Amino acid sequence: MAAQAATQSQSTNPFVWVQNKQKAAGQALQTWMKKQPPYVEVAVATFGGATQGGVLGGVMGGMSKMNPTPPGGAAAGPLAGGNNGMSTMMGGPATQARNFAVMTGTHALISTTIKKLRNGVEDVKGNMAASFGSGAAFSLVSGVGGPNPIPNALSTGVVFALFQGAFYQLGKQFSKNKGGGKGGEVDAAYFRTDQMLDTLGLIKYKKNFRKGMLSDTTLPLLTDSALHEVSVPAGPRLLILDHVSTYKNYYKQDLAKRVQLLPRDQ
Structure with missing residues (x-):
């Protein structure tokens, strides 16, 4: 049968095999977490989010070190030189790993907590609240706030929340159109x-x-x-x-x- 042949060819594909293993592991983790107290799921989600952010930040920090120095050794552009907030954010691998770990870990902590408190309901308000917290935490830990860390942390949180709200609504609309159904x-x-x-x-x-x-x-x-x-x-x-x-x-x-x-x- 053609369908059976297609299934056999997919089973020999290493990428499909890895995806299936990841899906099975994710389902097993979800099953295990449903049997645990709510705080366990929040802790696991926070740790997972912080780990992903730390890896991403470390990679970005390593890539930023690979950028060539401008001719003459002089720094050029608005992000170069000085002790302003942006230069603090653009640190090495360890610095960026810490910054992104705090940002993504805070987002996972807030979003999972809100979801548990609302009996699994996930909507734009919850996502915006989590993004506000992660943006504020990122501003504080990275030092982009400069001499006024608290006001700048609040403004950064607001920007994060607005962007997340817009992306969430766009993604929801895209998924609805892609699904082809209306109800x-x-x-x-x-x-x-x-x-x-x-x-x-x-x-x-x-x-x-x-x-x-x-x-x-x-x-x-x-x-x-x-x-x-x-x-x-x-x-x-x-x-x-x-x-x-x-x-x-x-x-x-x-x-x-x-x-x-x-x-x-x-």
Whole structure:
């Protein structure tokens, strides 16, 4: 079967193997943390965020040392020379590792705490609060505030929060458009369809299926002409038809079970 061959080829790919191992480890960690008190999850998230930030800062600090010195040895540009805040921030690997570790660790600490207090709710307000705290902490530890550390820390926190709020809203809108659906009903109607396309690596054809209203109820009925009608190329059509042929009985049984779960009129 073509689908089975594709699965076997993915299993021999080292990058796919690493991704699967990382996903499994992440799921195991999540399962373990759900059994622990809330403060354990906050501590683990804070440590993980600080570690990632420290590694990133160390790499950036190492790269900044590789920049060539301007001709004549003289520093040029607004970031060069002097003891201003920006030059303090642009320190060596150890300095930047510390700065970024504090920033990302603070963000993880605040965001995870807020999420636990709100029973798992994550929204733009929580993200902006975490970004405000991380921005203020970064300003204080890096010394960019200069002689007025507190006012500058507050202003830096506000800037971080505003940027994070804007990026969060843009990312949410992008995810909504990419998903191709407009609500829970639409997503439920295409649940198995999206699952199939994701398994076959053909998720970009979700919009084609929605355009032709090829939902879960039509999965066992798919034909080459129906897929051609919604502009799915020949190669993907063969993979989809082979998959449907293999799992046709499963999809029929799944639809029957879902119909039984629908609310009945009293």
